[in-house]
Amino acid sequence: MQTNWTKLRLLALAGSISWMGSTLTTFAVVLQYKDAYGPNGVSAIMLSMILPTILAAPYAGVLADRVRAAILLPTLLSIMGLSTFMLSFDLGFIWSLVFLAITATCGTPVGASFNATLANYATPDDLPRVMGLLQTGSSVGAMLGPGLAGYLVTVTGSFAWSFRIDAASFFVLAFAVMALRIDRKPQPQIEGEKIRAMDGVKLVMKNDLVRALVILITMVIVAVSVINIGEVFLVMDELGADAITYGIVAATFAFGSVVGAVSTSVFKVPERYHAPISVAALVALSLITLTLAFAWHWIVVAIAWFIAGFFNAGLNAYGISxxxxxxxEEIRGRVMAAVRAMFSTASVVGMGIAGLLIAGFGIRNVLGAAGIACIAIIVVLAPAVLRASRRLVD
Structure with a gap:
């Protein structure tokens, strides 16, 4: 099998449009409710997009492994488009949380199916480059989204257009899946075999390298999730930026991700270096979290955010590959759903704690503590990842 670069490039283009739409919604809904509901309200918004991915993960993995991608993906993407469109009617905070949760629930099997399907269109050696290519597309979309969201809100005085554009982007991606004939057929089931939702978790815990890497990333996510809650308060309240500037600052993360993703898609790196690169990326993200605690201008945040995006792209490309x-192959959907659920659980724990800590101690103090915690976690857990990687090479 050869890597189907033409199909993957077109899929990356469609994905970039969808990611731009999703970023529009994320930033628009935060701007819409941050003043009225504060840090805890922003936490609730983030949790509404993350909790469903945890609860649905075991069943999402089964769907990804037992339903053809050509059927599953367009169906769920269409539902995501409809639920996002409902946000444009401004039915209130609670209904916004409901529609965000519906979108996230459908997105869980979509993500598992997409990740499981990639191996059908790329060789193992090319997979990190494919991940980089797809992340380039998604990062470009995410880079355009925050600035566009801030612009739309400022110029129109309404949040509705951000939600409408996002809804349309889901239908664009659904059409691309059908037009490109993206598919992954379920593996034949052995007679008497039971399809267990938790098989993905068992595989993660069984493989030494996968287990060590997932645990390390999960623990770091708990600590750095404070950024998701605190970024808007740091940039706008502490540093005095307006909505457009906040969108630009947030977009620098995506710009860094584009540069990092392009790098991973262009340069072919031997597999023995994938785990060390992943660890190095986590170290960089930890130091950036600590740096944000001392930011004196929004430009400092923008630079730090660009660097974070660059290293995050490397972590996604090499770690996930x-x-x-x-x-x-037969349980890849369940494994990817399990991994996503673990990462999402870490985000939930981190953001739940962050909302309370920021309200009590201030964003700068919490960012500093989170950065120190990240460094301590890496010192303790990274050696297990590197040891497992060396055994694999040997």
Whole structure:
């Protein structure tokens, strides 16, 4: 099998449009409710987009492994488009949380199916480059989204257009899946075999390298999730930026992700370096979290955010590829759903704590503590990842 670069490039283009739409919604809904509901309200918004991915993960993995991607993906993407469109009617905070949760619930099997399907269109050696290519598309979309959201809100005085554009982007991606004939057929089921939702978790815990890497990333996510809640308060309240400036600052993360993703898609790196690169990326993200605590201008945040995006792209490309390449085809959907659920659980815990801590101690103090916690976690857990990686090479 050869890597189908033409199909993957077109899929990346469609994905960039969808990611731009999703970023529009994320930033628009935060801007819409941050003043009225404060840090806890922003936490509730983020949790409404994350909790469903945890609760639905076991069943999402089963769907990804037992339903053809050509059927599953367009159907769920269409539902996501409809639920996002409902946000434009401004039915209130609670209904916004409901529609965000519906979108996130459908997005869980979509994400698992997409990740599991990639291996059907790329060789194992090319998979990190493919991940980089797809992330380039999504990062470009995410880079355009925040600035556009801030612009639309400022110029129109309404949040509705951000939600309408996002809704349309889901239908664009659904059409691309059908037009490109993206598909992954379920593996034949052995007679008497039971399809267990938790098989993905068991595989993650069984493989030494996958287990060590997932645990390390999960623990770091708990600490750095404070940024998701505190960024808007740091940039706008502490540093005095307006909505457009906030959108531009947030977009620098996506710009850094574009540069990092392009790098991973262009340069072919031997597999023995994938785990060390992942650890180095986590170290960089930890130091950036600590740096944000001392930011004196929004430009400092923008620069730090660009660097964070660059290293995050490397972590996604090499870390996730390691996991995909070590997963049997027949349970790949369940494994990727399990991994996503673990990461989402970490975000929920981190953001839940962050909202309370920021309200009590201030954003700068919490960012500083989170950065120190990240560094301590890496010192303790990173050696296990590197040891497992060396055993794999040997």
């Amino acid at each position: 390691l996991i995909i390449n070590r997963t049997p």
